[in-house]
Amino acid sequence: MKKVLAILSEYGYWGIELVGAFNKLEAAGYQVDFMTPAGQLPEALPPSYDTTYVDPPLGICVTTKQHEKDVKEFIAKNKTAHPLNLKEYIPERPYYCVPDFLRRLECYYATVKESTEKLAGEYAALLLVGGSGPIIDMVNNQRLHELILGFYRKNLPIAGICYGVASLVFARDFNERKSILKGKHVTGHCIEYDYHEGTGFLHTDFSIGPPPYALEYMLADAVGPEGQYHGNFGKETSVILDYPFLTARSLQCSYEFGDVFVEMLENGLKRYGW
Numbered sequence: 398m399k400k401v402l403a404i405l406s407e408y409g410y411w412g413i414e415l416v417g418a419f420n421k422l423e424a425a426g427y428q429v430d431f432m433t434p435a436g437q438l439p440e441a442l443p444p445s446y447d448t449t450y451v452d453p454p455l456g457i458c459v460t461t462k463q464h465e466k467d468v469k470e471f472i473a474k475n476k477t478a479h480p481l482n483l484k485e486y487i488p489e490r491p492y493y494c495v496p497d498f499l500r501r502l503e504c505y506y507a508t509v510k511e512s513t514e515k516l517a518g519e520y521a522a523l524l525l526v527g528g529s530g531p532i533i534d535m536v537n538n539q540r541l542h543e544l545i546l547g548f549y550r551k552n553l554p555i556a557g558i559c560y561g562v563a564s565l566v567f568a569r570d571f572n573e574r575k576s577i578l579k580g581k582h583v584t585g586h587c588i589e590y591d592y593h594e595g596t597g598f599l600h601t602d603f604s605i606g607p608p609p610y611a612l613e614y615m616l617a618d619a620v621g622p623e624g625q626y627h628g629n630f631g632k633e634t635s636v637i638l639d640y641p642f643l644t645a646r647s648l649q650c651s652y653e654f655g656d657v658f659v660e661m662l663e664n665g666l667k668r669y670g671w
Contacts (some may be wrong), residue, residue, distance in 0.1 A: 400428045401662075402520040404541060404561070405439035405477065406530025409599035412445035412468030413460075414558045415526045417651025418658055420467065425659045429476075429524070434534045434541065436482025440599055441468055442528050445648070454590050459648060486512040487540035490571070513547025521662055523548045527559020527647070529596050532608060535564050542568040549577050549641065556643040556658055558650065559586065560608070565642065566615045578616070580623035582639040582671045584646045586612040587628030627671055638669035 401422055403415065419429050433439050444450035445460060446468040452459040488508050491501040523545065525535070535541055545568035548555050557565055562585040565578055588611060597604040617626040628646070629635035635646035636653050643661060645654040660666040 399426050400430060400520045401522045401524055402481075402516065403429050403431050403524040403526060404483070404535065404544075404564075405431055405433050405480065405526050406528060406533065406535050407433050407435060407437040407439055407599075408530035408533045408601065409442040409528050409597075410439055410445075410526045410530055411528035411559060411648055412441035412471070413464040413648050413651045414445075414528060414561070414645075414654075415441075415524075416467045416471045418524060418556070418558070418655040419471065421652070421655030421659050422662075425663060427521070427659075427662070430481065430520070431477045432481040432483055432486075434483050434538055436480060436484065439477050439480060439530075441472060442530070442597075442599065445528070446472075453592055453595070464648070464651075483538075483540050483544065486516065487543050490539055509543050509547070513544060513550075516544065517547050517551040517553055520548075520553075522554035522556060522658070524658075525555070525557035525561030525564050527557070527561040529560065529598055529608075531560045531563065532596070533598055533601075535561065536610075537567055538564070546570065546577070552641055554641050554643060554658075554661055556645075556654070557585075558645040558654055559647050560612065562586075562644045563610070563612055563615065565644075566619045576619040576621070578619040578624065578642065579621045581620050581642055582625050582627060582637050583616050583620060583642060583644045584627045584629060584635040584637040584670070585616050585644060586646060587630050588613050589628070589630045590647060625671070636670050638666060639671070640667040643669075 446465045594606045634650040636650050
């Protein structure tokens with residue numbers, strides 16, 4: 398089972414947030430397969446391999462020469478050219494108002510169970526890659542929530558970085574509706590690092606102001622008083638492992654995130670960063 402399933406947005410992922418982990422996993426002998434919400438080609442956001450891009454909250458160029466090199470080399474290999482299609486594995490949950498709702502719901506749950514058990518049996522871990530794109534097609538994607546829950550129920554590692562972490566907040570059993578992060582230690586974008594305006598996406602003719610949610614507040618509420626959100630503002634990186642969840646704040650954490658990911662998979666590391 399030296400395979401990892403990486404979920405990428407079709408509206409732009411941050412290059413090094415995938416490649417930092419990908420290179421570490423590949424060096425450790427893991428095959429990384431890619432899946433997108435509708436099976437469309439995922440693309441790295443141009444600023445993620447542009448060394449002149451200035452991050453507004455930080456006021457500095459955040460894309461290093463090494464990031465540019467690693468991301469461009471990865472893009473040249475064309476490894477994400479034929480991603481799996483999430484829609485082909487997880488159906489849409491039926492609306493209550495549809496005819497024969499109960500039978501459809503029973504069929505839905507049976508299909509979800511079969512698909513998630515198959516994927517959780519094939520892959521050793523799930524990777525949720527960040528960037529602005531996930532805001533559109535990953536964070537509140539009911540199909541992705543079911544996939545996350547499938548790995549969670551098998552106690553398999555689930556790793557998220559940047560806005561990929563936000564998907565974990567909403568991945569809840571539809572009947573129980575309780576956070577799977579309750580009581581856990583996690584990290585993610587803190588308020589100080591959030592954008593005020595200009596969040597953009599690929600393949601759209603629009604950009605929005607700030608992200609439509611404050612990830613720090615959502616994570617802090619999701620973990621509850623028994624857990625803890627760690628923003629680690631002022632520290633260069635923030636990577637937290639509270640098994641089965643490995644979370645990383647942003648692009649600066651990418652290489653460390655990859656190292657901890659491998660250590661978790663290869664040596665059974667269960668706790669890191671807190």
